[in-house]
Amino acid sequence: DTEVTQTPKHLVMGMTNKKSLKCEQHMGHRAMYWYKQKAKKPPELMFVYSYEKLSINESVPSRFSPECPNSSLLNLHLHALQPEDSALYLCASSQDKGTGYEKLFFGSGTQLSVL
């Protein structure tokens, strides 16, 4: 199994809603990532978990809250988002963090629209 599974694929939410994005991998990877990608732009790193501990938080607003319940799962909790947060949210995993060759496996993403 070399897949990273993300749900849902599409999400439309209002600015007062609370929703969660989910990500799962069963490759035994110990690093998991959340990226945000706007159209025609490169992915922007949001959070990195290494061995289930948050190791990088790239100054992301608190309306985005990551959670890593175990080594296979990664969630992103969303609350009080703004229309400018509309983007493709990508989850990725890699064998480890900080060993040089960090081949990322990406999920297919959640296309989020905030109304």
Added chain:
Amino acid sequence: GQNIDQPTEMTATEGAIVQINCTYQTSGFNGLFWYQQHAGEAPTFLSYNVLDGLEEKGRFSSFLSRSKGYSYLLLKELQMKDSASYLCAGMDSNYQLIWGAGTKLIIKP
């Protein structure tokens, strides 16, 4: 500052060869990645170079020159399905990926 530069868009003909260039400036260097991304889909890994030279994988090859801060992705025998964005990403001394904006490759019949 850290920066990755690559052309915004390129056009090529089916069956031909195309070279997508990337120049990078990173704080330290731990390798250069190329990813392919079809519209609305996730990026998929194509190649990784950390030493100078050419790495060949089927129709795709990637080249690195560390002294010049330069890489290219070479695609041969182009197929219509190769129409996608190609993202260059450099890894810095903290093992963080610095991404380029991507090159949109358009293949014409």
